[in-house]
Amino acid sequence: MVNKKSGLGKNMDSLFGANRISPEALEHSKTASRSPEAGEKVVSLPLSQIEANPFQPRLHFDDESIKELAQSIQENGLLTPIIVRKTGSKYQIIAGERRFRATQSLAAKEITAIVRATNDDTMATLALIENLQRDNLDPIEEARAYANLMAQLQVNQTQLAEKLGKERTTIANGLRLLKLPNAVQDLVQSGDLSMGQARALLGLEKESQVNEAIQTIIKDQLNVRQVEALVKRLNAGGQKPQKKAESPFAKDLANRLEDKFGTKVKVNAGQKGAGKIEIAYLSEQDLARILSILSIEVD
Template sequence: MSKRLGKGLDALIPSLSVNDDDKIVEISLKELRPNPYQPRKNFDHESIQELAESISQHGVIQPIIVRKVLKGYEIIAGERRYRASEVAGKKTIPTVIRSFTDQQVMEIALIENVQRENLNALEVATAYQALMEEFKMTQEELATKVGKSRSHIANFLRLLSLPDAVKEHVSRGTLSMGHARSLVSVKKEEVIIALANKAIEQEWNVRQLEEAVQNLDKKKEDSTKSKTKKTDPYLVDVEETLRDRFQTTVKIKHSNKDKGKIELNYYSKQDLERLLEMLNQM
């Protein structure tokens, strides 16, 4: 198993690593089928083509991991190598056969992709939800499984409440995870969509979108007049640091004589408890 996967997969399923004692067999590509729990829906064509060229010259260096199913074999790890072998015109591929439960297969597919950062935010969120529903996991149990914090899990799951049009933008990458997270607190679907479209059209960064969300309930004499607010670069940097640390909207309000206040937004009782827990640990 590639070291790029870190310790997550090895800790979850130690037998996933291929060693010298393993029996490597050549299996026909026709007998293989992709992992049905694979959260990644889009594979980069260019990277598959590059891998196919390498396989044509050097063969498949690292065997893929499969499990025996009713009809043929199911890929546990190595779907890119399988797809690239098809492109390269290979008839067989070196494999190691393992025995895994459905839950293990699902976890492996998720962790492998998340650690390789091949999934977009919506694919990760959908995979997290599927794991929790399929195997009756709590957020904390899932966080332990995938090596993430509970707040990380909660933030991704909140994305699933967004309108489909906005989720599509996140999937395509026209809106970032930070943009999407800023919109979760808005209640009206039409307002969410309007803000998302405006953020894309005007190329707002996350902070600008957050300010637009915060100003929704404020009355303005001229709604079409844009106001340029002078900000301290240092405070902007601190806000970004705190936003990443607490995984929520953060606002620093600076007054005269170096005084001010820091506001942390929460969107549910559970979210508030998460923030209080983090603050108590500091």
Template sequence: MAVKRKGLGKGLDSLIPDKNVSPSTKTKVEDDTNLKVVLLNINDVEPNKVQPRKHFNEDSIIELADSIKQKGVISPILVNKKDDYYQIISGERRWRASKHLGLKEIPAFIKDYSDLETLEVAIIENVQREDLNPIEEAKAYKQLLEEHSLKQDEIAEKVSKSRTAITNTMRLLKLDDRVQDMIIDDMISTGHARALLAIDDKEQQYTLATRIFDEKLSVRDIEKIVKSMKNPKKEKQKKKLENAFIFTDLEEKMQQAIGTRVKIAAKDNGKGKIEIEYYSNEELEHLFEMITSIQKGE
């Protein structure tokens, strides 16, 4: 029974052979896809220059090489025939691991794809396996959009994601290049990155990104910082209103204590003055006696 694949675009299912087959089951592959497993000289195979995945973890390649050493290349790679070489469409990790082992040949399916089909299959396979980092994924969508004139709705359908998800991923490319590198290196999360998108100044983006990493700030923390940067006047006004409420309460309590009107004039630097009104010499003497009695501790 063939393994059901998820996330394939309409019409693309026939482009990708079952990844769980081995050379020993090539009859089934022929029946399903009319493709045969062939052994290619590994030096005649080259990576796809438009492959969306640019970063390969060396440790994972070595682990895969150990597996291949024990069991062989279970899933053939998928290639396109070019003039004097074969271009990898999917399976670059298997090819790299095989090269690492010094293998001379590698099993492969050969298919005649257009440039658009090649890119689509490469993107779909990587997205399904979650092999792409967010920046690689964003650049792949951008390539489909700009070089192959696909619309975002079409891209969303092909990779089985919402149009909003495609848009949000591509927005990451508006970040400073240094911030994008930090995303690739897992120094900050995509949640942090999306919060930074609210800032237009790229230098500020990078400064905040380094703070996220150095100070281990949460997404919530960075959202608050960005909000205060975007709305400094509102934050200041809010603080003034809070202080005004406190001062009004203090004024009322002091008025009740001494029996006359009191006004607090506060400054932004924490300083200020208190004004106490009196309406006769007798009242002034009474206030004086109250203050001095407090000083004497009576």
């Protein structure tokens, strides 16, 4: 039976070739390094001659994970070479920036690499796919990467989705986050605001409303549904929904029941004669007292 690859997997094959090193492979796989293509070879390059990928969508690297990777490299060596391209007298990383940073932290002088001829379009696409496969990007980094890649490749949302093996709605929803004020985007990146909360804020018409909403969300620890309700209220002028006026019948009945049970009673009259009665009790003993008034025996 032939295993079908995901959209991202197929794109990686088309970009790297069937026998090339795949960026989705973990930095320290237990298997041997994959062979370079015909005409390519693994070489040692001075770290001082290597530059970061100019199309790298990932702006933040976790120091702890880099430290763990560095320890692994120190103990086992670099099992998978990084992939670079030559630009003038320097080299730019195509895949393997975490491995590069980890090796750099060990005060090493050189790193093993495969030099590959790659154009800007392929390099930008590779950088995004590599990070998407590892779930390395926060929602804002991902959205900015979509926008940059669309400009780089001169494609629309549908065409980009096809290239990345994504749904068009995924691309569209990500790009919408870039319409939020920079301060809100920063909160998403720091993890203080979820993608769902941020997306709900897109329904607000004024930046002043967004700022007000942010303060309320953080102060009251609102969930997504509560944020959506807050957005509706702010768009309606900031007025809280008016409570339905209590009917004279419900009010009178509640008072009479409170007198009988000696506790708080709430009567909610619904439509077509339906409704519900809520009787409050303060303890198990208080509940037993109320049940006794109702002639209900409890074992």
